[in-house]
Amino acid sequence: MSAATVLVVDDDPDIRDLVQLGLEDQGYRVLSAPDGQAALELLGRSRIELILLDMRMPVMDGWTFARLYRQQADQRAPIVVVTAAQDAAQRAAEIAAEGHLAKPFGLAELRATVEQYVRR
Amino acid sequence: LLLLNAYLAVAATTTLLVGALTAERRQAQAALKRSHDQLEARVRDRTTELAQTNQELSRQTALFELLAHHASDLIVTLDPSTTFTYVSPSVRGMLGYEPEELIGTSALDLLHPEDRANRAQAAVGTSQGWTSLIRTRRKDGSYAWTEANVTVRRDPTSGAPVEFASVMRDVTPRVEAERRFRSLLESAPDAMVLVDGNGQIGMVNELTERLFGYSRQELIGRPVEMLLPERFRHGHVAQRNRYIQQPATRPMGSGLELYGRRKDGSEFPVEISLSPLNSDDGMLTISAIRDVTERKQAEAVRAHLAAIVESSGDAIVGKTLEGVITSWNPAAEQLYGYASREVIGQPITLLAPPDRPDELPRLLERLRRGERVEARETQRVRKDGRLVDVALSMSPIRDGAGQIVGIASIARDITDRKRAEAEQAARAEAEAALRLRDEFLSVAAHELKTPITSLRGFAELLLEQFGQPEGPDPERARRALRTIDRQSLTLARLVGQLLDVARIGAGRLALECGPTDVAGLAQRAVAAAQARTLTHSLHLDAPPSLPAQIDPLRIEQVLVNLLDNAIKYSPGGGRIDVTVNIPDPFTVRVTVRDRGLGIPPESRARIFEHSYQAHAQSHQSGLGLGLYISRQIVELHGGRITAQFPTDGGTRMVVDLPLQPAPQPTARQPEQP
Numbered sequence: 186m187s188a189a190t191v192l193v194v195d196d197d198p199d200i201r202d203l204v205q206l207g208l209e210d211q212g213y214r215v216l217s218a219p220d221g222q223a224a225l226e227l228l229g230r231s232r233i234e235l236i237l238l239d240m241r242m243p244v245m246d247g248w249t250f251a252r253l254y255r256q257q258a259d260q261r262a263p264i265v266v267v268t269a270a271q272d273a274a275q276r277a278a279e280i281a282a283e284g285h286l287a288k289p290f291g292l293a294e295l296r297a298t299v300e301q302y303v304r305r
Numbered sequence: 306l307l308l309l310n311a312y313l314a315v316a317a318t319t320t321l322l323v324g325a326l327t328a329e330r331r332q333a334q335a336a337l338k339r340s341h342d343q344l345e346a347r348v349r350d351r352t353t354e355l356a357q358t359n360q361e362l363s364r365q366t367a368l369f370e371l372l373a374h375h376a377s378d379l380i381v382t383l384d385p386s387t388t389f390t391y392v393s394p395s396v397r398g399m400l401g402y403e404p405e406e407l408i409g410t411s412a413l414d415l416l417h418p419e420d421r422a423n424r425a426q427a428a429v430g431t432s433q434g435w436t437s438l439i440r441t442r443r444k445d446g447s448y449a450w451t452e453a454n455v456t457v458r459r460d461p462t463s464g465a466p467v468e469f470a471s472v473m474r475d476v477t478p479r480v481e482a483e484r485r486f487r488s489l490l491e492s493a494p495d496a497m498v499l500v501d502g503n504g505q506i507g508m509v510n511e512l513t514e515r516l517f518g519y520s521r522q523e524l525i526g527r528p529v530e531m532l533l534p535e536r537f538r539h540g541h542v543a544q545r546n547r548y549i550q551q552p553a554t555r556p557m558g559s560g561l562e563l564y565g566r567r568k569d570g571s572e573f574p575v576e577i578s579l580s581p582l583n584s585d586d587g588m589l590t591i592s593a594i595r596d597v598t599e600r601k602q603a604e605a606v607r608a609h610l611a612a613i614v615e616s617s618g619d620a621i622v623g624k625t626l627e628g629v630i631t632s633w634n635p636a637a638e639q640l641y642g643y644a645s646r647e648v649i650g651q652p653i654t655l656l657a658p659p660d661r662p663d664e665l666p667r668l669l670e671r672l673r674r675g676e677r678v679e680a681r682e683t684q685r686v687r688k689d690g691r692l693v694d695v696a697l698s699m700s701p702i703r704d705g706a707g708q709i710v711g712i713a714s715i716a717r718d719i720t721d722r723k724r725a726e727a728e729q730a731a732r733a734e735a736e737a738a739l740r741l742r743d744e745f746l747s748v749a750a751h752e753l754k755t756p757i758t759s760l761r762g763f764a765e766l767l768l769e770q771f772g773q774p775e776g777p778d779p780e781r782a783r784r785a786l787r788t789i790d791r792q793s794l795t796l797a798r799l800v801g802q803l804l805d806v807a808r809i810g811a812g813r814l815a816l817e818c819g820p821t822d823v824a825g826l827a828q829r830a831v832a833a834a835q836a837r838t839l840t841h842s843l844h845l846d847a848p849p850s851l852p853a854q855i856d857p858l859r860i861e862q863v864l865v866n867l868l869d870n871a872i873k874y875s876p877g878g879g880r881i882d883v884t885v886n887i888p889d890p891f892t893v894r895v896t897v898r899d900r901g902l903g904i905p906p907e908s909r910a911r912i913f914e915h916s917y918q919a920h921a922q923s924h925q926s927g928l929g930l931g932l933y934i935s936r937q938i939v940e941l942h943g944g945r946i947t948a949q950f951p952t953d954g955g956t957r958m959v960v961d962l963p964l965q966p967a968p969q970p971t972a973r974q975p976e977q978p
Contacts, residue, residue: 197755199788203762206781210769241751269754270747288751289758292765 189303190214190231194224194250195239195267204237207292208299221250228254234303236264237286240276251280263302376472383469387412390468399475401444415441417448431464433457438480441473450480495593500529502587504545516596518568529592534566549588552581557592565594574601620695620716623702626709628653628669640695640718642688653714656685658692672701672712682719694723745916745928752799752928756792763788802930806915809937816856816941823893823962824851826861827885834868840878843868847885853893853964859938860962863946866931867897867958875901875955892961900955904948912948935960 191213193204201217208215216231218224222245224236236254240247251264263283267290268276277285286298373380373393379400380393388411392404400415413421417440434456440448451473458468490497490510496517499508506524514521517532524531529545530538557563557577565575574597582589614621614632620640623632630653633645641648641656648655657665661683668678678699684692695716702711763785770777770785808814824847835843871881882898904912911917913936918929932946939946944962951957 197759199759199763199792200755202784202788203759203766206766207762269751269758271750288754289761291761292769295762 188212188214189234190216191235191237191299191303192224192227192231192233192262193217193237193267194219194221194242194247195237196220196242197239200239200267204295207295211296211299213299213303219244221245221247221253224250225253228257233262235299236262237267237299238264238282240266240268240270247276248280251282255281265298265302379473379475381407381412381471381473383412383471385466385468387469399473400441400449417442438476449475450477452476493593495595498524498529498532498592498594499582500545500590500592502549502589504528504530504542507586507589513594516567516594517565523568532565532594534564534572537564545590548579548581548590552579552588552590554578554580565596573598617715618717620718622653622714622716624653624712624714626669626673626711628665628712630655631711637716640687640693640716641685647688658684658686668699669712672699673709675701675709677701685716693718694720741916748916749799749803749928753796756796756799759792760789760796763792799928802928802934805934805937806930809934814937814941816859816938818854818856818942820852821855821857821860822850823853823855823860823895824848824885826857827864827883827895830861830864830868831883834865834872834881838872838878841872841875841881842879843881843883845883845885847883851885851887851893853962855942855962856938860942863935863938863960864895864897866935867960870931870958871897871899871901871956874903875899877901887964888961891964893964895960895962896957898951898955898957900953903950903954903956909948909950913946 191204191208193201193215195201195204195217196219198219201219205215205217216227216233218227220242224238225245227233238247238250247266247268254264264280265284265286266273266277266280266282267286267288269288270276273285273287276282284298284302286294373391374395376393377395377398379395380391381389381396382391384390388409389407392402392407394404396402396404396407407415420439434454436452436454439451439453441451442448454472454474456470457466458470459465460467487508487510490499490508491512493510493512496513496515497508497510498506498513501507506527506529509521509524513519513524517524519531530541533541555578557579563575563577564572566572576595576597578593580591580593582591614634617634617636620637621632621634622630622637624630630648630651633643633648638644643655653669654662654665664683668681671678678697681697681699683695683697685695687693696719697714697716699712699714701709702713704710767777767782767785767789770782805814827847828845831843831845835841868881868883875881879900881900882896884894884896884898886894888894908917913932915933916929917933918927936946939960939962942962944960946961947959949957949959
């Protein structure tokens, strides 16, 4: 059984690094994209089990990405909004995301959230 | 003649008596003698009587002749065919004829053709006489108005006229006076009614007929009360009689509402003036009657409008073309605090606020040209000196001929509305500021939380490395520590910016100026920036040294910000030029020119604002505070920072600083929280 794949979409390279290192330790495969546009391109090529999505990004923000992603019939991976906004839950509701993770988060929170949505 | 006949009859009788005497001579002779004596006596008597009669006749004839000859009136006799049989000598003076010229001619030939026709039609009938007014032709062809008093002598048995006698008087002056008087009446602008001492209408003009709807014939000889409404008639008789006692020219019923009554029973308001007129027929009264319906209606309309003005909630002020106040309604008293009697006659500029002395003269000039002013929002000064916000409408007042004769203005107190608008604007501003603050806080939170996430996460990863039995992987540990180092710098810079903004907001951003080599400072900043990028090449054009009196740390902060922006907003890399020079003896100029994205024209005006990000869509990072803080620092130095946009692309930021420290201005007041 191959490892579950998580896609992290964030414009901050350190955050992408952090998520990648923190989840690879736990046996996940991690893909990363700096904006919504790049994420959509990756989605066309790989099977993804979970999307960790930042909202405020250049080129294509989280809102636009979510809208376009939902329009693609074969994409069913849950979205977890990762945001520095005051009310992460509200951001998640705005795009009908399955979950949310507020910045700053610790590794334990990150791993618990991912585990909640990805069956291994 | 009669006496002569009687005498002949007596003579015949005498002859018969003489024949009879042959039979009875004696007896007869005595009788004859008696008879003869008697006859002689009678003849004597009759002769005397006849002489007396003759004498009387001569006397009467002479008297008639005397009267007829010397009367100033013309006396004529006519036979039944109206041929003159006698014409008195006064015809000479009256008509210019000799009596002999007319005797034997027809009287009708002397009449004016119109009167001749009337006369010919008039039946004499059984009349014993009449008086008529006729025009008689003078010898010179002109006509004399003549009053003819005609007597008819008729045959005692058949009753047929046998002779006409007429006394004629020249009444031309009287008739002409009457005609003049009548034409005067007709030309009067009012209905004129002549009333005699008994209250009967003697004469009216055509306007009277038109005004009351009666014909002249229906009015002449009738009581004047027929022209009054029923309810006034009784009282009028008494008043009329009093007027006769003390006649004078005066208006009638002063202070009373007078009404006339038309033939159809309708009433209308009138104004009447009375004049007494002494005439041959006694005291007459001339009434001049004017229909004032239109005037009353106009008065009613005026009163109605005046009531509207009086009760209006808006200040309505009338003034002359020169701006002298002529009317002032109660709402104006209320709004401006001046009583009407205080301001009538005063110039309207009394109400002009001192900060706009030219406004009213300019408005008056426009109104004199016939323009209107609609709902102009302005201010006026009340009597108590307070300013009042008003919406002012002004219009020229024109007379019947369209000439501008004055100015009317209507002012509405809009203080409450203005206050509400100001409150609304303040509220909107506060809400906008609140929204901006929320947005800034949200951006700030994002910007701060991201490095903190990295710091915490990499610290945790590092700790996990150390917790592993085989110990940390040196490569991973180094990578984590480098990230922690970089993110803590980012965090420090963000916190520094927030602190700067807080200091600026509080007006406590202080400079520590000292002698500084601007060229050297630029050199170090350029070298440091070059070390942060591989894709850009930075070039410095500066003199070996350029001393100025500045705060070196703050100006370095500005240069670092400008260089960071130049690198950040020319993502494709390329050349970045930095220059330091002295454009004039008092200024040191530093420029930073990139060849990057430039700034969209619609954003250029705002790039120095608090938390404004021209490229927020494509390069969302940072707080949008860099240029805002740089501008504050430059301006605190007494300098200026501007952005230029060369036509071949990119941005050139220009910082001008005084070589010598300027007296320090206070920091800009915060535009944002």
